[in-house]
Amino acid sequence: MMMDSENQGFEEAQLYSSRDQMENLVVKEQLSSKSFSNYRSAMSSLSETHHPLSPPTILTPADSDPLLAPTIDRDVRNPKASDRLFSEPLHFSDVNSVPFDGNSFSDVNGVESPSKSSESSGGLSRSSSSNLEYIQITVSNPQKEQDVSNSIVPGGNSYITYLITTRTNMAEFGGSEYSVRRRFKDVVTLSERLAESYRGFFIPPRPDKSVVEGQVMHKQEFVEQRRMALEKYLRKLAGHPVIRKSDEFKVFLQVQGRLPLPTTTDVASRMLDGAVKLPKQLLSESAIAPQEVVQPAKGGRDLLRLFKELKQSVTNDWGSSKPAVIEEDKKFLEKKEKLRDLEQQLSAASQQAELLVKAQQDMAETLGELGLTLIKLTKFEHEEAVFNCQRVRAADTKNVATAAVKASRCYRELNAQTVKHLDVLHDYLGLMLAVHGAFSERSSALLTEQTLLSDLSSLKSRAEKLEAASSKVFGGDIARIQKLEQLKESIRTTEDAKNVAMREYERIKENNRSELERFDRERQADFLSMMKGFVTNQVGYAEKMSHVWAKVAEETSSYSKENN
């Protein structure tokens, strides 16, 4: 079947870590050079907007749908050629030259195509003229495994693991191919760790835990959905210029064997954890490393700290005490507002895009049904014909029926592509979550800083009072002096913590800023690319349908009133 050979060729095409392998790329003969040059010009124009300091291109090519990455040119020495492996919107001439097979769009009915995810991942449509860095991640092969340790229930807990295969030429990875087995919990852990380490970055949101209660859908469907979601998520991470090089990510992708689960997740033990680790200076006791304090208060742990910060934020809000630092960055606040509007409109557009897709789908179905009904009528009329005019009518009906079926197919294929293009809207809507996360990290860092400042000031005033009181006692007050010493120690610790907090806040602010810049830039490029793809697609299929129907109109023109 045509599709399979195309798939295969494509698979091979991706393994070009060396020049030799590049030269083995399968050429897509069907595609005209015209489309290639169009694509090229599009790509080169995009690269001109590429920030000179941003990291080199990452290729996470579509691996299963050749229609998404239609052109692999023989001229592989040209670095731009590798860019072709991106999901690219079909040029309309491709529509006519690539044979369409209904099976290629089996994923169209609401189900996410994995190859589409690559279009949404970070540095996808940005080209660079020099470095050919790429990383390709596949999630496959779900298997049931038993949790033999820790089983309260005899027979143990079973869970699903997925095979995660990474192919890369990135230096940081020190190798070219890895396979590990991971379960969903591991992904959750990864996302939590990334969130901790990369505060302020727009970290792509991980897939939902959504446990399917009562098995509304078959386990198989659920597993498949999850598999695709995981793949999409990992590819998005791989698309992020900073995160893709993170230790957490590398460990996740490379290290064999089971990942340690996060230390007990139940609330009770977490609270115990927290109670042990309570920032002791808050209890006026000995110090803890400032870095620990600086991490945002997590639910379960740091209960006391949470309460403190809550109090502080209330104080801030009511403005009863003047905090030392306020969010004065007007530009940031403006930007935040704009992003809020953007999110709103994005959400609306995303919804309407869904409805448009549905309308196209319905059209395809109804045209198909009409076609089939007319074919039945044709057969009937032909079989039962007594008069010649009946056979003529049967033939006419057949022409229309065939055209309707063709048009139905066109709409289906059009829709499959539309889904892929308009998915960019959905993806960016999802990314807004990451933006929220990054902004809230900033707020929380600011809050931490402000809390510490306020603590510091109250500690200092207590010290002052104690000093004053103790100086009134003749010969000194040993008890008070001891206390004073302790306080002074606390002050030093808190001062250190405050400094760390300030640095952290600044760091996060900077992360926010650079991410915003990247976000804006990439969003521009992705949206324009989406629009072009969407429009090109519409043109292609509309032209095709117009030809199909024009032919039938021609064939039936003798019946037209004008001609009679």
Place this chain on the structure above:
Amino acid sequence: MEQERGLPGSSLSPRSPSSQPYLSVSVTDPVKLGNGVQAYISYRVITKTNFPEYQGPEKIVIRRYSDFVWLHARLFEKYKGIFIPSLPEKNAVEKFRFSAEFIEMRRQALDIFVNRIASHQELQQSEDLRTFLQAEEETMERLRSHDSGIFKKKPADLMQIFKDVQSKVSDIVLGKEKPVEESNPEYEKLKHYIFELENHLTEAQKHAYRLVKRHRELGQALLDFGKAAKLLGACEEKAVGKGFSELGAKSEMLSNKLQTEAHQLLMNFEEPLKDYVRTVQSIKATIAERANAFRQQCELAETTKLKEINLDKLMLMRSDKAAEAEMEYKELKAASEEATRKFETIVALMHQETIRFQEQKTLDMGLAFHEFAKGQARLASGVADAWRSLLPKLEALSVS
């Protein structure tokens, strides 16, 4: 003299006295009259003809739907065997009844109805047609309300005798349980064909109607999507903002094309299919009439024979009832011959009508298919052109 519907026979002008006979009618100008529950639509019916039986070369009258119903009923009564052209459906959902679309669909169907009658060799001679096309509105109103009662009653004498006779004849002879049917293989085939055809056509019409709906829905989706895109464009800056605005505007514009096509599809494809279904249903009505006529013919023939036997008996016995019986026998024989004649007329007519029907339907559907294909081609090329015009702009935006 087969005439195209809606067109005058041959291209000769109405004014030349030696031209071919023609009768052309148009149903136009729907106007809502009356108030509230009593409200109805009236149509202008314009007749142009050179038939001698008609009052003049042109006549304009005002008619309403129930007048057309009257005409149909009269023709159905009088011209058994002929496939009387069908009327558009009587009932409609209340709120839909006065929508512009419904009114237009009905007007078109009524126009087709009258023209088919006017171009039918036999039906065009009908006196009732002349009345319909020429009578004053008051006359029409009188006829309409008067005749609505008549058709409930059975035509008198024939049936009376038949009923009397039937009660005297044994069930076994008549086989009252079994319906009497023709054993004509060709006719059987036709009946089977007609019934099957109705199923196919009904299904096709259903899908055609859904297709109209899909066009409307797609149009709406494009409109909403366009609006959302424009709003999104307003949030974005520079190139992207402009891109979305243009995209949104284009999408909105295309929405109109889809609504237009939806309407075209309804009038030029779905309606003809519906009309086809109605025609098939009118054939079914004629089939029922033929079955009735056949049954009557059989039963009358049977009872006449019995009467003859009875008469012979009475005459042999020199009964004084013989004279009366002979009279009855003669009446019955006449009626039986009449019934046979009627049945045979129906058979002959149906044969002709079937040919006419098949040929007409090929033309009608050919036209409907043509319009359908033309409309879809027009829509598709319009869509392609519209989107295509956007590409250079998007290209330019990508570069900037």
